Amino acid sequence: MRLQIEGSQAVAAAVALCRPEVISCYPITPQTHIVERLSELVRNGKIGSCRFINAESEFGALSILIGASAAGARTYTATASQGLLFMTEAVYNASGLGLPSVMTIGNRAIGAPINIWNDHSDSMALRDAGWIQLHAESNQEAVDLHVQAFRLAETLSCPVMVCMDGFVLTHAYEPVDLPTQEQVDAFLPPYEPVQLLDPDDPMTIGAMVGPEAFAEVRYLTHHTQLRALEEIVTLEAEFLRQFGRASGGLIERYRTEDAETILVALGSVNGTIREVVDELRDAGVAIGSLKIGAYRPFPVGAVREALHPCRRAIVVEKDLALGKGGIVSSDVKMALRGLPVIVQTVIAGLGGRSITKASLFQMINEARAGKLDEPHFLDLDWDVIRKELARRQQRRRSGPTAEHVLRQVNSVASKMV
Amino acid sequence: MVTAAELVAVAAFLDGKYAQAFPSFGSERMGAPVMAFCRISERAIRLREPVMKPDALIIQDPTLLHQVDLFTGLSPSGYLLLNTSQEPHRLGLDDLMARLPAAHIRAVPATEIAFKQTGRPIPNAALIGGLAALTGWVTLESVRKAISQKFPGRVGAANAAAAQAVYEAVRSSRTASERERTHAVAD
Numbered sequence: 001m002r003l004q005i006e007g008s009q010a011v012a013a014a015v016a017l018c019r020p021e022v023i024s025c026y027p028i029t030p031q032t033h034i035v036e037r038l039s040e041l042v043r044n045g046k047i048g049s050c051r052f053i054n055a056e057s058e059f060g061a062l063s064i065l066i067g068a069s070a071a072g073a074r075t076y077t078a079t080a081s082q083g084l085l086f087m088t089e090a091v092y093n094a095s096g097l098g099l100p101s102v103m104t105i106g107n108r109a110i111g112a113p114i115n116i117w118n119d120h121s122d123s124m125a126l127r128d129a130g131w132i133q134l135h136a137e138s139n140q141e142a143v144d145l146h147v148q149a150f151r152l153a154e155t156l157s158c159p160v161m162v163c164m165d166g167f168v169l170t171h172a173y174e175p176v177d178l179p180t181q182e183q184v185d186a187f188l189p190p191y192e193p194v195q196l197l198d199p200d201d202p203m204t205i206g207a208m209v210g211p212e213a214f215a216e217v218r219y220l221t222h223h224t225q226l227r228a229l230e231e232i233v234t235l236e237a238e239f240l241r242q243f244g245r246a247s248g249g250l251i252e253r254y255r256t257e258d259a260e261t262i263l264v265a266l267g268s269v270n271g272t273i274r275e276v277v278d279e280l281r282d283a284g285v286a287i288g289s290l291k292i293g294a295y296r297p298f299p300v301g302a303v304r305e306a307l308h309p310c311r312r313a314i315v316v317e318k319d320l321a322l323g324k325g326g327i328v329s330s331d332v333k334m335a336l337r338g339l340p341v342i343v344q345t346v347i348a349g350l351g352g353r354s355i356t357k358a359s360l361f362q363m364i365n366e367a368r369a370g371k372l373d374e375p376h377f378l379d380l381d382w383d384v385i386r387k388e389l390a391r392r393q394q395r396r397r398s399g400p401t402a403e404h405v406l407r408q409v410n411s412v413a414s415k416m417v
Numbered sequence: 418m419v420t421a422a423e424l425v426a427v428a429a430f431l432d433g434k435y436a437q438a439f440p441s442f443g444s445e446r447m448g449a450p451v452m453a454f455c456r457i458s459e460r461a462i463r464l465r466e467p468v469m470k471p472d473a474l475i476i477q478d479p480t481l482l483h484q485v486d487l488f489t490g491l492s493p494s495g496y497l498l499l500n501t502s503q504e505p506h507r508l509g510l511d512d513l514m515a516r517l518p519a520a521h522i523r524a525v526p527a528t529e530i531a532f533k534q535t536g537r538p539i540p541n542a543a544l545i546g547g548l549a550a551l552t553g554w555v556t557l558e559s560v561r562k563a564i565s566q567k568f569p570g571r572v573g574a575a576n577a578a579a580a581q582a583v584y585e586a587v588r589s590s591r592t593a594s595e596r597e598r599t600h601a602v603a604d
Contacts, residue, residue: 004430006423138463168465171419172439173426271463356466 002177007139007169008033010176011104014143016047017184018102018150020076021191022068024053024061028083029116030166031106035078058083062090062101069099070205072198074150074191078104080166084122085110088129095130095221097205098195100153102146103131106166107267107318109351113402117352118166119318120266123295124327130221132160132228133296134248135266139169139176144247147179148235150188155231157194158224163295165268165318167352179243187242225297232294250299253306255281256288261368262307263289264332265316269348269355273316276360287364292328303335312342314367316360316378318349325375345375353379384408420567421475421541422453425548427563428555429457437462450485457554471495473552475544477527479508488513495521498547498587500540502526523551525586527579534579535572542568546580550587557584 003010012034015023023042025035042052051068055061058079065075079087084105094101105123109115123133134149136142142164149160164170195205209217229250236249246252254274256262263273270291280287290306290313292299307313313336315329324330326345333343344367349355359379366372388405392398419440426438434457441452454468473496476487491497493516499505505514505524514522525547527540534543542564549555560580565573 004427004436168439172437173423174437174462175430175435268465272465275464354466356469357464 012037021073024064058087062087075101080106081108108166115351124319252291254289259288260286348378422455428559431559499524500527535575542576543579546584550584
């Protein structure tokens with residue numbers, strides 16, 4: 001059914017169609033609308049006998065799912081930002097134990113300074129925690145990825161995060177085609193666990209493993225991630241067959257044929273990037289874009305194949321490895337090792353700053369002229385930085401940075417755009 | 418406010434167009450200045466940047482007129498719908514009014530109209546009727562349907578009636594308002 005619907009409402013509906021049996025959550029902006037809606041659906045008996053457990057914290061929420069999943073239930077949660085960090089220990093436990101929960105991340109910046117707006121700092125912080133990470137470009141894709149995520153998680157017995165940009169997608173109303181229950185049932189069979197806590201067949205899950213076997217157990221978790229590279233492609237094809245639209249997959253190319261420059265990005269900014277690509281193509285610029293749909297496992301081979309013919313890859317990423325620079329660009333450089341492709345890093349959209357076409361045009365012009373600094377910080381106000389650095393130099397007790405920068409930009413709260 | 422953008426998007430969707438609505442992601446408290454955006458297109462919408470050059474602007478709270486720079490980027494052929502019982506030329510917007518076609522600016526007391534119809538001073542839904550009348554981008558029928566879907570039952574019916582009343586107010590204000598403006602300029 002095609003609806004004009006808020007992203008969060010659409011995702012809640014999609015999760016309900018996947019027939020979860022235990023949902024445990026702790027509300028946090030910008031994920032709140034998803035779990036609110038799911039709690040209503042459960043209360044109204046719209047998700048079978050599903051239990052909704054409002055936990056005392058994110059750590060509690062995922063710990064509850066670990067138990068429920070080990071007892072054979074299909075499990076779901078959602079979080080963002082500090083909430084994801086707070087559940088970190090359980091995040092590693094879920095993947096280390098091989099329990100296939102699905103978790104939506106409403107991607108949001110991490111404090112301090114506290115900020116409720118979108119960037120990818122949260123899911124990036126846990127990129128190596130053994131969860132598969134899929135990024136949605138639109139709310140349609142967010143819906144479709146959830147249907148694929150349960151199947152993927154349960155096929156591999158590996159937990160999956162579906163990442164969708166907070167506010168940009170979670171709070172946006174756009175047209176979404178919601179699948180029917182019959183379609184989802186045909187794609188997603190009932191959960192058949194590979195390990196089960198069963199009183200009639202007792203066993204332990206969660207053994208202590210010493211140096212004699214830890215590396216092997218870890219390697220097998222890594223191996224599961226590598227298997228996911230194939231499984232994601234298989235599911236992409238099967239989804240296209242059964243639902244009649246393309247969604248998911250490792251990567252997606254856009255007008256990369258003969259492209260000298262290719263922009264690389266995760267998530268919703270790919271929409272804006274495609275507008276930019278179209279306008280520049282119309283002006284005769286050989287440019288294309290590459291969307292990375294699966295960030296973990298990182299599709300080294302597919303990225304290498306897509307980018308190897310170009311001269312310049314510009315990675316536009318909504319995160320910052322403090323003390324280093326780009327995170328995704330490092331992965332892309334690894335994928336391109338040995339090839340003469342220039343990889344540039346553009347740190348953009350931190351803490352919800354809009355990534356505009358105008359800024360992208362200017363940045364691309366600079367890159368094509370060989371004048372882009374590395375890493376480049378899109379729309380960073382260097383005047384503010386210089387003034388604050390100078391002020392800090394003046395005396396030891398210079399006070400808190402955030403408050404002084406806010407005073408400089410003459411804002412008591414955040415700018416509206 | 419956010420609801421208004423949503424309702425425009427749903428109305429456009431019901432009219433068979435593509436639409437995208439999203440809030441300015443501002444502070445989460447009642448009374449804070451808030452913006453919400455809506456795009457309508459014949460094609461699927463991929464762009465995610467905020468609307469920086471609106472073709473139409475709805476000002477729900479006229480006390481913001483001189484607090485925040487609201488009109489940067491408003492297209493010279495753009496539309497302006499103000500929620501106020503004042504005539505536009507009494508609001509200190511002469512520069513702006515000189516810039517826009519006279520038929521593209523309307524002031525309508527949507528809060529009063531909404532209060533009369535719904536018993537609550539919330540002009541969100543009512544103003545969408547005004548937008549339909551001013552721009553023709555969405556039909557009144559779809560606006561009414563979008564409102565009734567969002568607020569089933571009595572509340573929706575009352576708000577749909579408010580939207581219709583504002584629609585009619587904007588249509589009938591056309592000639593009167595233009596006359597007065599011409600008159601004011603002649604003075």
